[in-house]
Amino acid sequence: MKGNIALGVLLVSGHVLAVEVEPLLYVDSVIYGDSEGGDAGSYAGEALGVYNVHSDGAGGHEGHSHGGLEQGAHIRSIEAGLDWQASDKLDGRIKGVILPEDGEAELEEAWARYRLPANTSVKAGKLLSAFGANNIHPHESEFVQQNLPVQMLLDGGLIEKGVQLEWQPEIAGTHLKTGVELLDGGNRGIAAQEESVTGYQTSKGKTANISYPEHPDFPQVSHVYLKAEKELSEKHAISGGVSYLKSRQHQELHQYHPGINEADHGLNGEASMWSANAAYAHDTGKSGDVGNFKVAAEYLYQNKDLTLNFHEDKPNLVGQPRDLHVDGYSVQGSYQIAPKWQVGLRHERVGGTHEARRPSAPPFPTQTSYFNDMKRNTVAVTWQPAKQHQLRLETAHNNFDVGEDTNGDGRSEAVNKTFDQFMLQYQWSLDGGHDNKHHDH
Numbered sequence: 001m002k003g004n005i006a007l008g009v010l011l012v013s014g015h016v017l018a019v020e021v022e023p024l025l026y027v028d029s030v031i032y033g034d035s036e037g038g039d040a041g042s043y044a045g046e047a048l049g050v051y052n053v054h055s056d057g058a059g060g061h062e063g064h065s066h067g068g069l070e071q072g073a074h075i076r077s078i079e080a081g082l083d084w085q086a087s088d089k090l091d092g093r094i095k096g097v098i099l100p101e102d103g104e105a106e107l108e109e110a111w112a113r114y115r116l117p118a119n120t121s122v123k124a125g126k127l128l129s130a131f132g133a134n135n136i137h138p139h140e141s142e143f144v145q146q147n148l149p150v151q152m153l154l155d156g157g158l159i160e161k162g163v164q165l166e167w168q169p170e171i172a173g174t175h176l177k178t179g180v181e182l183l184d185g186g187n188r189g190i191a192a193q194e195e196s197v198t199g200y201q202t203s204k205g206k207t208a209n210i211s212y213p214e215h216p217d218f219p220q221v222s223h224v225y226l227k228a229e230k231e232l233s234e235k236h237a238i239s240g241g242v243s244y245l246k247s248r249q250h251q252e253l254h255q256y257h258p259g260i261n262e263a264d265h266g267l268n269g270e271a272s273m274w275s276a277n278a279a280y281a282h283d284t285g286k287s288g289d290v291g292n293f294k295v296a297a298e299y300l301y302q303n304k305d306l307t308l309n310f311h312e313d314k315p316n317l318v319g320q321p322r323d324l325h326v327d328g329y330s331v332q333g334s335y336q337i338a339p340k341w342q343v344g345l346r347h348e349r350v351g352g353t354h355e356a357r358r359p360s361a362p363p364f365p366t367q368t369s370y371f372n373d374m375k376r377n378t379v380a381v382t383w384q385p386a387k388q389h390q391l392r393l394e395t396a397h398n399n400f401d402v403g404e405d406t407n408g409d410g411r412s413e414a415v416n417k418t419f420d421q422f423m424l425q426y427q428w429s430l431d432g433g434h435d436n437k438h439h440d441h
Contacts, residue, residue, distance in 0.1 A: 019086050024095055024289045026079040026139040027432040028066065038071025043400050043417070044151060047374060064099055066138045067316065069145070069423070075100050079139065079371040081109065090113045092125070103142055108159065119168045129136040129158040129181055130166070130225055131243045132275035133298045134330065142334055143380050144423045148302045148348040149328030152374070153273065155188040158245075160220060177227040177241075185249065186218030188272040190302070194251040202264040202312045203256035210266050210310045221247045233284065240278040247271040250304055266310035267322055274301045281358040291337040299329045301353075326350070344380040349373055375399045 034040035044366035045068060051117050081095025092112035098105045111125030129135055130198040147205070150157055162183035169176050173396050185191035197210045240418035250271035255264050279296035283289075304324040311317045328350035351373035360365055380394040397420055404415045 013404075017363070019084055022083045023430060024079065024081045024083060024093075025428075026077075026137075027428045028076045028078075028138060029074065029426050030069065030074045030076055030144060031424040032069045032422070033071060035419045036417070040398070040417075040419045040421055041069030041071070042417070043402050044148070044374075045396070046403060047152070047400050064224075065431075066099065076360040077138065079108070079137070110304065119170075121166050121168075123164040123166070124162070126161045127159070127164060129160065129162075129183065129223060129245075130164065130177070130179060130227075130383070131158050131181075131223055131245060131273075132300065133241065133277035133279070133296065139427060139429065142332070142342075142382065143266075143346055143378055144330050144343045144392060144425045145376075145378065145396060145421075147298075147330055148374065148376050149298070149330055149350050152350045153300055153302050153326065153328055158183070158187055158221075160184045160186065160221065162221075169317075174228050174230040177225070179225055181223040181225075181245075182219035183221040183223065184218055184290050185215060185247065187221075190245065190250060190273055191221050191247040194266070194268075204312060206312060208310065208312065210253070211349050212266070212268055213249070216249050220249055221245055235283050237281045237283070238279065239281075241275075242277075243275040243307075246274050250306070252304075252306070253310075263314070264310075264312040267304075267306040268309050268324075269304065271302065271304045273303075275299070285416035290336050290338055292352075293334060295331075297329065297331045299327065301325075301327045320359060325353055325355050327353040340384050342382045342384075344382065346376075346378040348376045348378075351387070369409075370385060372401045372414070374401075388429055390425075390427040390429070392423075392427075394423040394425065396421040396423075 008433060017135050025309065032038075032041055036043075052368045066079075066423040076099070078100065079095060080098070080099040080228060081093060083091070083093050085091040090112065093109050094107075095109045096105060108125065109126055109128060111127040113121050113123040115121045122124075128137065131154075132150070134150045135154065136436045138146065147369045160183040162181055164179055164181045166179035168178075183191075193215050194210075194212045196212050200208050200210050202208060223243065223245040225241060225243040227239070229239040230236065231237045248270055250269060250336050252267045253264070254267065275298060277296065277298035279294060281294040282292065284291045302325070304322075306322045306324065308318050308320050308322060328348070329352075330346060330348040332344065332346035335344075337343050351371060352374060354371045356369045356371075358369075376396055376398045378394060380392055382390060384390045397418075399416070399418045402417045404413060406413050406415060
């Protein structure tokens with residue numbers, strides 16, 4: 001919609017300013033099926049336990065994914081909110097997400113931004129971090145399923161309370177975005193918060209007390225980034241960026257998991273994460289023109305420098321270090337095959353590096369445990385008959401390790417599965433004329 005709605009006025013320094021408001025609404029519905037009788041929709045969520053394992057009562061909160069995938073037709077999420085602008089210097093957003101079938105609702109974003117001189121701005125509130133290239137809202141994605149590395153390593157995405165200071169200069173024909181973020185903790189991938197537990201019931205039926213250090217004061221997460229975009233000509237453009245974040249506290253409570261953990265244990269320490277991404281876009285001159293295409297890739301690397309603070313079977317190990325390393329990457333491309341029709345391809349892998357390093361008794365070297373990776377290949381065909389309507393048919397071929405009780409002893413073992421998923425997605429949007437592509441990053 002083109003006209004903005006003036007809802008009120010603000011008195012600022014004796015001046016009356018009209019507040020212009022643009023409503024936001026995104027409805028995401030999916031018909032889902034797979035080669036596992038519908039069970040595969042939860043496999044990625046279960047595999048999250050391999051990368052960030054927590055008890056059912058873990059602290060923190062869920063990540064940024066909007067609903068899972070279950071057999072049949074479902075409304076996955078409804079995002080509703082508004083963008084507001086009080087002047088050419090002051091604007092903001094407030095937006096919530098509703099998961100109808102889970103009966104849950106959450107305030108997802110609530111921030112204000114003030115534009116300073118020299119292409120600088122400061123943003124504060126609950127905001128979507130500018131980390132990497134794929135920490136985006138689900139409605140901004142060109143695929144039904146969330147980016148697998150972000151899902152596994154950032155628990156679906158980084159969206160926290162905090163402050164962002166950003167500078168956007170033009171240098172030698174290149175548009176730069178460089179910034180610093182100071183964020184609260186809670187993300188299960190890099191800044192998980194556990195609570196001390198009295199009378200904890202372990203997976204083997206034992207009772208134990210677990211003590212975790214108190215959570216640090218704000219900020220828990222620091223993030224710096226640099227992004228660049230450059231037009232090579234009227235039809236060709238390149239972009240790229242690097243991001244680095246550091247969490248000064250990360251806590252985990254690991255339970256038994258097939259092929260990963262033989263006993264419950266607790267960990268406390270720090271976490272860090274890198275992102276490097278690059279993209280190339282060919283634009284024939286108009287959005288939606290046949291022949292438009294884009295290719296993009298991102299690599300993530302995560303390190304957790306932790307110390308054991310609880311072990312179910314071997315309390316003598318408490319105090320020993322655990323050095324955890326895992327990476328992931330995605331490569332994707334999209335091509336406009338006809339007016340209003342686009343084909344997308346994506347390849348993803350998590351865990352090419354997936355290891356836990358721990359010391360052994362001298363004079364033996366450090367021991368390293370290695371774990372299996374996860375792979376996914378996706379094809380998506382999208383039809384957008386109008387700006388507000390989008391229909392997407394997607395199929396994905398996966399290879400994961402899944403926990404199954406294969407011998408009837410009541411405990412799951414790691415079973416490698418190759419399976420296929422099929423999705424038909426319909427999205428309806430009302431977004432005030434935005435282009436839906438990372439516009440507020």
